[in-house]
Amino acid sequence: MLKFRAIIEETFREARARKTLVGFFFLSCILIIITFFVFQNDTVLSAMDESAEHRPEDMAAALLSTTVLDVMWMAIAWILYVFALCLGIFASASFITSMMEKGAIDLLLSKPVPRWLYILGRYTGAAIIMFLEVTFFVLGMWVVVSLSVGRWNMGFPMSIVHIMLGFASLYSVVVLVSVLSRSNLLAIIAGFGIFFIAFLLAIGRFGSEIVDTGEKGIFGYITDVLYYVFPQSIDMGTNMANGIIGKDIKWTPIFLNLGLTVSYLTMSVMAFKKKEF
Amino acid sequence: MEFALTTDSLVKRFGNEATGVHALQGVSISVGHGEIYSLLGPNGAGKTTFIKCLLGIVFPTSGSGYILGHPLGEIKAKEGIGYLPENHRYPLHLTGEQVLSYFGKLSGVTEPTLSKRIEETLDIVGMKDWRNTRVRKYSKGMMQRIGLAQALINDPKLIILDEPTDGVDPVGRKEIREVLVRLRNMGKTVFLNSHLLSEVERISDRVAIMQSGRLITEGTVNDLTRTKNEYELKVSAHDGKSLSSILKEAVLREEDGQSDVAFESLQELNTAIDSLRSHGILIESLVPKRTSLEDIFIKLIGSAEVERR
């Protein structure tokens, strides 16, 4: 436990030294401040006020069967989601590769610490850092927007959990790529790439739900496989949005997502155990 | 006797059988408790690879070994070890003291022992004044010193050092040598890799010379540097015959009063002494001749090179 804590502490120190902590807080603050000023604008405020409980007739909102206020909350949440995940991947990709640098890894491996503990310690450290940052970000945004429009959305703070779920799986892939390639750049690219693939898959699956031809075809199967193999990053976002408008969240993607996280971490540990330096 | 460290035909191949590098080709070494043991060899001989095999940083292709009674690669085996890697890099954002604290914790040292050990090891390597400076600002020698302190943080029984004096100035090197001797006197075992033969010669109990992944010789420094049947003879000034005219071909080299002589047996040696005395020559000293470790090294490596061609 002492060793586990030491690894997590070192992750924190590294994050501080690399200014990722400060950087994230700084960018979060900027975004929160911008939002604050947007909501000081009278037109925006009155729009929110008049239509707050009004269900507009137009197509998109009708589809969601929700209020303008809710749509606004969801939009904010989605921006936060994408922003936090991208920044999170960018900031924490180096935690694994820095540990594996020449000259550093020899000493770590010579210590009476099992190899899996290094992976787990670094992963946990990154997750705690991410949690602190996301909590600050989401709650900060929540308070600023709620005070401005005079209404509090009670589902919004739950975004923290959904963002963390999204991060957990995406980061586990980044860890695996880091261990295999020892390249920071490749790990970041993989993280972003998979986020993007998840986005395309979501569009594809949404499309095929609407246009149900009854037959799947080869393309359908490929998207299915990819959907189950890569993190369900977009589903986590959808759950977050559903939580905000009071709809039920889907549990299947959550379990699938957690299962994938564990699998990717297990693979990372196995790869790390075999690796020579 | 139980060994602090022992390996049995350790083989390490990087890559596949045909095209890979055979870094170790069956290395068997045994290091007793309380010894300073040095592994010498030219660049690329496999010294670092050998240490990495011991510590589970790379995995031996075949062969086995034990460290402090535990099989290689086991976590238990690493508990009593302190290690200073070659070209080590510490997280640059840490201060010297934080380096010791972090690696101390990873070695399983708990408070209040940790604080005490940090003080002690900083003192041993003479880095107390630099404890709160970030490693980023350290010179190469300072880096090496903090590395040595780090290797000692858990009060290890076996200390493994890869080029410990690399980049350290002469005064610092002397200090490091003294530290190593002190450790030995405390009953610790020291295993080190080095190129600096004159240094190794001064402190090592035993040395092995490795080339191309094989040990080509092993023994105590005394044994290796003693040249068989050759002696250095010093006589006081005399105006009689030259030594070579008395001792004939037994004299290998002669320079006013100082000469190298060789005898087949102890008997011959004593006969020669008698004959010198009968010529009224006063013997000042007669000692077995030693060659420096460096000479041995160059000779052995050279002949191995020739053999391979």
Ligand SMILES: Nc1ncnc2c1ncn2[C@@H]1O[C@H](COP(=O)(O)OP(=O)(O)OP(=O)(O)O)[C@@H](O)[C@H]1O
């Ligand atoms: N990870 C690796 N992959 C492939 N080959 C390697 C690896 N590590 C070492 N080697 C090879 O193994 C051989 C022995 O290298 P090693 O580093 O053990 O030498 P050394 O005796 O420590 O040399 P030096 O005195 O320069 O430190 C070299 O030919 C080297 O190229």
Ligand SMILES: [Mg+2]
């Ligand atoms: Mg080496």
